[in-house]
Amino acid sequence: MKLKIFVTLKPGVLDPQGKAIHHALESLGFAGVNDVRAGKLIELEVADATTDAQIDEMCRQLLANTVIENYRVERA
Amino acid sequence: MKLKIFVTLKPGVLDPQGKAIHHALESLGFAGVNDVRAGKLIELEVADATTDAQIDEMCRQLLANTVIENYRVERA
Secondary structure, X not given: OEEEEEEEEOOOOOOHHHHHHHHHHHHOOOOOEEEEEXXXXXXXXXXXXXXXXXXXXXXXXXXXXXXXXXXXEXXX | OEXXXXXXXXOOOOOHHHHHHHHHHHHOOOOOEEEEEEEEEEEEEEOOOOOHHHHHHHHHXXXXXXXXXXXXXXXX
């Protein structure tokens, strides 16, 4: 089973990487960019028997820092 | 207009970050993980007038390294 985990910073958490990308886009002449947020995409190939609870545990223990990050799981 | 850009390593390109995550998951006792690939998710808030060609240029010039990475754009 293929999984995609999207890890994004919670609203209000400062995002220096996103700010740097925003600045770089403007320096390159791209106008009309209002906001940039940088996150992570983790693609997992797991055994079909893996339960939702196990996937949730992986996210909470390792893949996302739930203090500052949200995560979303998508089955592909 | 909100955009999500998914940047993933091309197949065959070595992914040390994914390997490290895979190893860490196994160390934590999660069995049944066969493969892990790490990628990036960049969320952009751009002017509605931004064209597909401009978005493509942003990806090619800055957001993705097209030598080793693929990217996919999703309008949200």
